[in-house]
Amino acid sequence: MFRLLLLLLLLPSSFVWGQEHVRLNIHLEGIDGGRLKIYFDDGLVNNLINVKEEDPSILLEKTTYTPYPRISFSYDGSYYQYFINRLLTTINIYYDEYRVDFPFYTDHNKDITPIYDTASNVIFRNLREDQKTEGLKLNELFTKHGSEMQTNDSVKYALNQVTKAMNAKSMAILSSYPDDFFSFLYFKDQVLGPTLFIEDDPEYYTDLLVYYNSTFPAEFRTTIEGKKIVQDLERKITPVLIKENEPMPDIYFKDIYGDTIFFKNQPEGFVLLDFWASWCSPCLEQIPDLRLLRENFSEDRLKIIGISIDRDSVSFINSIKENKMEWIHSFDRGGVLSSALGFNNIPRIVLLDRNGHIVYYKKGGRLDMQKINAILRKD
Structure with a gap:
């Protein structure tokens, strides 16, 4: 069941304002695909592209929300980032061990432009x-x-x-x-x-x-x-004011199945919302506390929902696996809905009662586990 959940995280978001599609043929020569990392930045999320060890080329078709999507390559400590200037193009990347200074390089690529390059920019x-x-x-x-x-x-x-x-x-x-x-x-x-x-x-x-x-x-x-x-x-x-003893604003997320997550009038006694990201060290530090809550309170008493603002869906998936975050998850692509709540800084923890009122709110720092436990044990 949990493996199926992780696979479903790869499904694309339904959130669009209008979009284009980019088609790239990435040709590899002398490259060990197992050591290559490719990231495609669509303007909202930086997506890690899966590369197989034996791939001689990669056909990449992606939706883009920007006039100039970005692509980056990482190989043995070398890193290059480019603008993609055409929606249909071929990119050639090479590895030649006899090129001592720059064995990993790109060449004959007229439709991409280096981004953070002091020599040309x-x-x-x-x-x-x-x-x-x-x-x-x-x-x-x-x-x-x-x-x-x-x-x-x-x-x-x-x-x-x-x-x-x-x-x-x-x-x-x-x-x-x-x-x-x-x-x-x-x-x-x-x-x-x-x-x-x-x-x-x-x-x-x-x-x-x-x-x-x-x-x-x-x-x-x-x-x-x-x-x-x-x-x-x-x-x-003009931030949305999130305060204890106030109702949660009517902003709803979708879980990885595409179903809307409701906070109000729920059968569970309480709903805990964890706004986090895989790159956020304070977020990861409080995961053991959340696991402890999951162990000590039944799902009928406490529903835990992780809402990630990660830009990289693969890092999001891997972090869930590595940290054994076995509860409901939502991937807020690009942090669109989280920012509508004013949650541009994380971690944020919001604990709601079954009527959708905020009974505990924490912005940054360690959780007050004594207070949370006391709230959850109330009749």
Whole structure:
């Protein structure tokens, strides 16, 4: 039963605003498929592509929600990431042990463009040159205080200030190249990405949204990928208020079978929602507590639902296996619905009674197991 559940996780999401389809023929020469990892970024999720050890070529057909989908290759420590410039194209990748400096390489590929390459990308080169000071400060913060990012207010404040300073420099440069899709992608990944560390600052998010709408052309902003950026920022500007003793908002997820998960008027005594991702260390640290709850309370008393905002469905599946998360799961592709709740920072735990009222809510940090147990044991 659980194996069937995991297979069903591979089913595509039904969430679409409009889409295109890309068809790639990836030719491999001298490549051991078992050592090759290929990721396809469709604008919402970064998908790991399964490669068999003996594959001489791979035919890849995917839905894309962006005008420039991305593909990346990882092999023996080498990593390359490219824009795909045409929806129908061939990509050639090679491995030659006699090329000492760069044995893994791509060649004769006119329809893909390197992304983060300082040699060919003048925008990226300017960004890296201008951000040296902030980059050093960030490295120092993570090296010295990485474990305190969510618990130490002084560290969080320092991180916020450095992140905002770096973002300001990035945005000044990107505004000079608004029609280059690299600028749009950099804003999405490298400016908005670090704002996960900046909480409860609607004024700052408003400034980012104004910049986004006034800088980038409509052809980027009106794509599914572009609309998702607006949605995320709007939810940060006007977040949904999740509070104990308040009803859960009427936002419903689908499980991996495609069935809607209902929170209100349920036969179970309580429903626990765990918003997590495989890359989130604090999320993984609280899994043993969730397993303990699963062991101590019957499914009639407590329904546990894991809601992942992973960008990579394969990592999501593997993490469920590795961590023995044997409860209901939902893959919130691209974090679309989670962000509608304002859950851009994880972990989040929401415990509901059978009427859909929030009886326990935790944002980050360790769970208060004593409090949760007391609630679940109430008549």
